[in-house]
Amino acid sequence: MQLPLDLDTTAFGQTGPPPEPVSGAEPGSEPDSRTAPGTDTEIPYTGDGAERLARAALTRLAEPGDLAVGQWIDQLGAVALLHTIREGGRPPGAGAARVAGFRARAAGLDPAADLERVRALGGRFVIPGDPEWPTQLDDLGPTRPIGLWTAGAASLRLLALRSVALVGARACTAYGAHVAGELAAGLAERGWVVVSGAAYGIDAAAHRGAMAVGGPTIAVLACGVDVAYPRGHTELIRRISRQGLLVSELPPGQHPNRFRFVLRNRVIAALTRGTVVVEAALRSGALSTARRARDLNRITCGVPGPVTSALSEGVHALLRTGAATLVTDAAEVAELTGGIGGDLAPHKQGEALPRDVLATAARQVLEAVPAGIDGAPAAVVARAAGLPPDEVLQRLYELTSLGFVERCGAHWRVVGRRKGDPGE
Numbered sequence: 001m002q003l004p005l006d007l008d009t010t011a012f013g014q015t016g017p018p019p020e021p022v023s024g025a026e027p028g029s030e031p032d033s034r035t036a037p038g039t040d041t042e043i044p045y046t047g048d049g050a051e052r053l054a055r056a057a058l059t060r061l062a063e064p065g066d067l068a069v070g071q072w073i074d075q076l077g078a079v080a081l082l083h084t085i086r087e088g089g090r091p092p093g094a095g096a097a098r099v100a101g102f103r104a105r106a107a108g109l110d111p112a113a114d115l116e117r118v119r120a121l122g123g124r125f126v127i128p129g130d131p132e133w134p135t136q137l138d139d140l141g142p143t144r145p146i147g148l149w150t151a152g153a154a155s156l157r158l159l160a161l162r163s164v165a166l167v168g169a170r171a172c173t174a175y176g177a178h179v180a181g182e183l184a185a186g187l188a189e190r191g192w193v194v195v196s197g198a199a200y201g202i203d204a205a206a207h208r209g210a211m212a213v214g215g216p217t218i219a220v221l222a223c224g225v226d227v228a229y230p231r232g233h234t235e236l237i238r239r240i241s242r243q244g245l246l247v248s249e250l251p252p253g254q255h256p257n258r259f260r261f262v263l264r265n266r267v268i269a270a271l272t273r274g275t276v277v278v279e280a281a282l283r284s285g286a287l288s289t290a291r292r293a294r295d296l297n298r299i300t301c302g303v304p305g306p307v308t309s310a311l312s313e314g315v316h317a318l319l320r321t322g323a324a325t326l327v328t329d330a331a332e333v334a335e336l337t338g339g340i341g342g343d344l345a346p347h348k349q350g351e352a353l354p355r356d357v358l359a360t361a362a363r364q365v366l367e368a369v370p371a372g373i374d375g376a377p378a379a380v381v382a383r384a385a386g387l388p389p390d391e392v393l394q395r396l397y398e399l400t401s402l403g404f405v406e407r408c409g410a411h412w413r414v415v416g417r418r419k420g421d422p423g424e
Contacts, residue, residue, distance in 0.1 A: 054078040055127050055147040056111035056251065061085070061102055062146070064249040065263040068094070070142030078146070082106070117252045121226055122241075123151035134160040137270050139296050145249045145267060151225040152245035159218055159245060163193040164337055165268045165293070167286040168202025168278035169311050176202055176279035176311065179303055181209035183276065186330025188215025192337075193244070195220065195272050197264060198237055200230060202278045202286070207240055216244040220271070222256035222264040224248060229256055247271075265289040274299030274337035276327060280314035287314050294323055299337045301327040355404070361387065365395040366414075369405050375413025 055078045062069040072081045072091040084091055085102045115125055126132045127147040134157045137144050150156055164187055166180055184194045184206040194210040196203040198219035210217040217240055221229070225246045228234040240246060249267065250260065265285060269275055269292035277300075280286040294300045302324035305312025318324035327333050355363060368384035370376045376384075382392040396412050399405045406415050 050079050051077075051129075052115070052125060052127055052147075053111045054082045056114050056125055057082055057106070057109045058146050059149070059249060060109055060111070060114065060251045060254075061105050063263070064145065064260065065140075065143045065266060067142050068098075069146070070144065073146065074142055114251045118149055118151070118225065121151055121252075122153070123149060123225055123246075125149055126156055132157045134271055136160070137267070140266060140270050143266065144270075147249075148267075149225050149248050149251060150245055151241045154216060154245050156218075156245060156247065159193045159216055160195075160271050162191060163195050163218065163272045164333060165195045165272040165275040165289065166202065166206035166278060167196060167265075167268065167275060167289045168280055169284060169286065170199050170201040170203075171311070172201035172205070172279050173305075173309065173311055175305060175309075177205040180205035180278045181212070183278070183303070183330050183333065184209030184217075185213045185215075187333060188213050188217075190330060190334050192330075192334060193218060195268055197221070197261075197268065198229075198233055198240065198246075200232070204233065204236060206278075207236060211239060211243050218245045218247060218271075220264055220268050221246060221248040222250070222260040224250050224252040224254040226252045227255060261285060262288060266292045269293040269298060270296055272298065274301060274333070276301040276303065276333055277315050277318065277324065278303045279305060279309075279311045281311055282313045282317065284314050287318070290318060290324060300324045301333060301336060303327060358402075361391065362395045362398055365392055366399055366404055368392075369396075369399075369412055369414050371414050373413065375408060375411035377410050378412060381412060 058069065058073070058078060058081070061082075068091075069081075072094070075092060076084065081091060083089075085099065086106050088103070090096070090099050118125060124132075125147050126149075128138070128144070132155050133148075148156065166184055166187075168176060168180060172180070180202045187194055188210040193216050194206050195218040196206045198204070198207065198221060203219075207217045207219060219237065219240045221227075223229045225241075225248050228237050237246065247267070248254075249264070262285060265288050269289050272293075275290055275293035275298060277286050277290050280290075290300050290302075300318070300323060302315040302318045304319065304326060305315060307316070315324070319326050325336060327336065355366065358366065364385050364387065365381060368381045378393050378396060379389060381396065382389040385392055387395075396405060396407075400407060403415060405412050
């Protein structure tokens with residue numbers, strides 16, 4: 001189901017034909033303008049917009065993360081590679097059958113129409129070298145995105161500078177959804193951008209948690225930015241485009257498949273400072289994101305779950321092998337992914353009880369005073385405490401002043417039953 005996205009209206013979710021492509025380039029026109037009429041755009045070897053047009057065409061020609069295509073771009077450049085394929089040449093090391101397949105697909109490419117289409121949706125096509133390009137994606141080497149199609153007004157580079165990925169199971173538990181939402185909201189309140197994949201389950205909870213407190217969020221899609229997938233998240237995706245950013249390696253109109261979801265995960269891992277896995281079974285796409293993050297030297301975290309839950313087995317395996325660090329709240333995630341000394345989580349400790357501040361001898365005497373209503377003489381308390389009678393008497397008066405014990409004639413007894421006392 002293909003849905004156009006209008007960032008300035010509520011038209012997201014309405015079907016309709018794409019905008020008419022421009023038919024030619026005028027002096028001073030946008031760099032991405034077409035250079036020749038027809039459905040098969042001619043890519044110039046030089047000039048403004050040639051690189052962008054060529055890369056836009058290649059996103060429709062090759063699947064995301066294609067190592068060979070990435071290597072050819074590094075060796076020849078995007079423009080020369082596209083011309084080589086179209087004109088019957090063969091990139092270095094390419095097999096004849098693969099080149100023939102590329103050439104057949106290249107015959108119908110119209111990158112200028114794709115660029116115009118995404119502009120009409122309020123989006124843009126970001127390529128390496130652009131001011132908006134997140135340079136951390138270059139860590140992927142030849143498998144980095146050829147370019148990224150985006151929808152939303154925010155700057156991709158600026159949002160990604162301080163971002164954390166929250167990923168996990170689609171069929172998550174109520175516990176997982178709650179934790180993901182709380183983590184996302186807490187991170188957004190601390191100035192972090194939450195990145196996920198707009199899928200059911202943990203992804204959706206993360207996006208909603210961030211937006212609930214007014215924070216931006218990035219959805220990295222396995223389809224075109226004008227395609228609402230899953231269909232049940234049409235409204236969620238529309239909200240993300242307005243409050244954050246939609247990002248995809250795939251050109252407009254492309255639909256997801258199983259492999260594109262897996263390939264999408266490497267972008268999530270590379271784009272962010274760290275990845276948090278909230279819930280994941282032993283066989284889970286979220287674990288592939290965590291492994292990618294670890295391989296890229298990004299921070300990898302895991303949220304523990306019930307040991308009886310199959311949806312937490314994958315997270316527990318990460319924690320047990322040392323592949324992830326255990327986290328329980330947004331402060332701990334921020335401390336791990338933030339600057340050294342700048343995002344420290346508060347030290348956690350149990351509630352301090354009044355008796356915790358007593359001197360050791362005073363606590364010893366207090367423990368020796370019978371809890372019964374009759375109490376005991378000071379001599380009996382001294383024997384039970386194992387301390388000299390004079391010191392015990394001194395401590396008993398101290399404990400009386402603090403409200404722990406009281407004197408009834410020659411006997412001493414505990415005042416009522418206080419929180420923290422045995423049996424409480």
